[in-house]
Amino acid sequence: MRSSVFRITLYIKLVRYKNRFKLTNQLRPYTVKSTGTRPISEVKPLMAQSVLWLGTTWEYWTKEMQKSRRQKKLERKQLQCREAQATNYATKTPFRDAERNFKSRLPPPNFSNVFDFDNIEDCSAEIKNKIVQVDLSNDLDKEEYKKLFGQFDEIDEKRDLNRKKAYLIKDFPGFIFIRNPFTPEAQKYIIKRCLKDFAKYPNKSNLDTHYALPKEGIWKLHEKVYNGQLNENDSEFYVPLKAFVKEENTEQYNNDDVDESLNIQDNQDVNNQCNNHNNNNRCNNNNNNNNNQCNNNNNNLEKSEPSPSPTVPILSPSELMRKLRWITLGYQYHWPTKTYHLDRQLKFPQDIDNLTTAVVKVIDGIKLPDDDNFIHKYEVSKWKPEAGVINYYQLKDNLMAHVDKSEINMDSPLISFSFGHTCIFLIGGLTREVAPIAIYLRSGDISIMCGIRRACFHGVPRILEGTLPEYLKSNNLKEDSEWDIYANYMSTSRININVRQVF
Numbered sequence: 456m457r458s459s460v461f462r463i464t465l466y467i468k469l470v471r472y473k474n475r476f477k478l479t480n481q482l483r484p485y486t487v488k489s490t491g492t493r494p495i496s497e498v499k500p501l502m503a504q505s506v507l508w509l510g511t512t513w514e515y516w517t518k519e520m521q522k523s524r525r526q527k528k529l530e531r532k533q534l535q536c537r538e539a540q541a542t543n544y545a546t547k548t549p550f551r552d553a554e555r556n557f558k559s560r561l562p563p564p565n566f567s568n569v570f571d572f573d574n575i576e577d578c579s580a581e582i583k584n585k586i587v588q589v590d591l592s593n594d595l596d597k598e599e600y601k602k603l604f605g606q607f608d609e610i611d612e613k614r615d616l617n618r619k620k621a622y623l624i625k626d627f628p629g630f631i632f633i634r635n636p637f638t639p640e641a642q643k644y645i646i647k648r649c650l651k652d653f654a655k656y657p658n659k660s661n662l663d664t665h666y667a668l669p670k671e672g673i674w675k676l677h678e679k680v681y682n683g684q685l686n687e688n689d690s691e692f693y694v695p696l697k698a699f700v701k702e703e704n705t706e707q708y709n710n711d712d713v714d715e716s717l718n719i720q721d722n723q724d725v726n727n728q729c730n731n732h733n734n735n736n737r738c739n740n741n742n743n744n745n746n747n748q749c750n751n752n753n754n755n756l757e758k759s760e761p762s763p764s765p766t767v768p769i770l771s772p773s774e775l776m777r778k779l780r781w782i783t784l785g786y787q788y789h790w791p792t793k794t795y796h797l798d799r800q801l802k803f804p805q806d807i808d809n810l811t812t813a814v815v816k817v818i819d820g821i822k823l824p825d826d827d828n829f830i831h832k833y834e835v836s837k838w839k840p841e842a843g844v845i846n847y848y849q850l851k852d853n854l855m856a857h858v859d860k861s862e863i864n865m866d867s868p869l870i871s872f873s874f875g876h877t878c879i880f881l882i883g884g885l886t887r888e889v890a891p892i893a894i895y896l897r898s899g900d901i902s903i904m905c906g907i908r909r910a911c912f913h914g915v916p917r918i919l920e921g922t923l924p925e926y927l928k929s930n931n932l933k934e935d936s937e938w939d940i941y942a943n944y945m946s947t948s949r950i951n952i953n954v955r956q957v958f
């Protein structure tokens with residue numbers, strides 16, 4: 456009896472042991488073993504990790520060993536193929552190809568398919584066929600526009616035509632081009648505004664991150680050096696690095712800088728608009744969740760800014776001027792998050808506002824003949840220039856492919872003015888996979904992106920040396936001596952002003 460009880464007990468124990476072995480075998484390595492009420496990973500994390508590692512390694516090697524050589528070879532090939540595809544995607548899109556062509560110095564770029572609206576006759580037959588000249592709905596030669604675009608002393612038929620016509624591209628809706636309608640004097644006026652008046656506090660610039668710029672602007676210092684009123688022995692000469700300047704001396708925006716007339720009423724509108732447009736991250740003031748994104752406008756919450764570097768070079772005013780890359784007008788832009796600072800709406804300069812308003816007025820209703828897909832409609836009464844970027848390019852600079860999509864209102868046109876050296880402007884489609892077209896933008900030219908083109912990739916791969924118009928060079932005339940310092944800057948530069956409506 457005793458021995459049969461013993462035998463039965465042994466049998467039960469053996470079965471249990473066998474089951475347990477089977478179970479643990481199946482569980483490994485994906486289950487969390489439990490010790491009492493707590494998982495083993497809490498009690499013995501090292502042991503849990505080792506079990507997991509051993510199990511995973513074991514499974515990997517047993518599977519690998521079971522694979523045939525053929526299968527292994529096939530997998531290796533697939534991996535190579537996937538890697539090659541990934542590199543191709545990043546470096547070999549049609550947009551990237553076009554950028555590479557125009558950036559190349561040796562061999563020089565192939566310019567044969569560039570749209571040249573100033574010399575249509577010299578374009579290839581293919582390009583010529585695509586250019587459509589249309590009448591502006593209201594010409595820019597009207598008396599009311601003379602103070603914006605300037606008045607010609609003598610009859611100038613070419614410039615006269617520029618004020619009456621626009622150019623569109625067949626099968627490429629949403630891009631409108633107006634050939635330079637400005638007089639040289641009107642261009643000089645805007646260039647001076649960009650360098651002297653706009654490139655300073657409270658407008659933000661790329662230099663602000665690292666340099667404690669003087670409030671009067673870097674151009675003013677540069678002028679003093681140019682006129683011999685300041686030299687390197689003066690303490691003012693070298694702009695201090697922000698990394699070494701105490702916080703209170705580098706104060707940023709205060710309420711006096713923000714346009715109050717716009718600020719109080721409009722920020723409420725802005726709040727409402729933000730809440731209405733459930734728009735992912737365009738109007739967030741910090742990284743809170745979506746519901747909070749737009750409610751912070753009046754709280755002056757700081758978006759984090761990149762830290763000032765103690766190792767950037769200390770430069771003379773004229774060297775710093777050549778490092779100026781961009782400034783922002785109106786709503787200040789926060790580049791790291793690609794969003795607008797809704798609590799920093801500066802008054803938009805009236806003269807630039809007037810220029811864009813004139814453009815919006817004359818392009819309203821423009822259409823591609825025989826193509827009902829493209830009619831540009833944006834009533835001037837709806838146009839509010841709220842934000843602008845001024846880009847300052849040196850001859851070796853470029854602007855990579857991008858889409859400007861931080862604005863909530865993507866129905867309004869984006870209006871862009873070019874001054875100084877000619878550039879190659881690339882504009883393509885909704886992805887980099889669409890081959891872009893290339894266009895010469897010369898001094899005074901106006902380009903407009905609207906409709907579908909407003910959301911398309913574009914960029915500036917090349918500034919063309921030796922293309923500064925004669926009238927922007929120094930002419931050594933006594934009465935024009937004030938222009939000398941600007942001519943000197945423009946001898947290596949291109950300036951672009953682009954203006955957007957945000958809401």
Ligand SMILES: O=C(O)CCC(=O)C(=O)O
Binds near residue numbers: 871873
């Ligand atoms: O410089 C240009 O013509 C284009 C500038 C531009 O695309 C931008 O600032 O977003």
Ligand SMILES: [Fe+2]
Binds near residue numbers: 857858859913
């Ligand atoms: Fe852009």
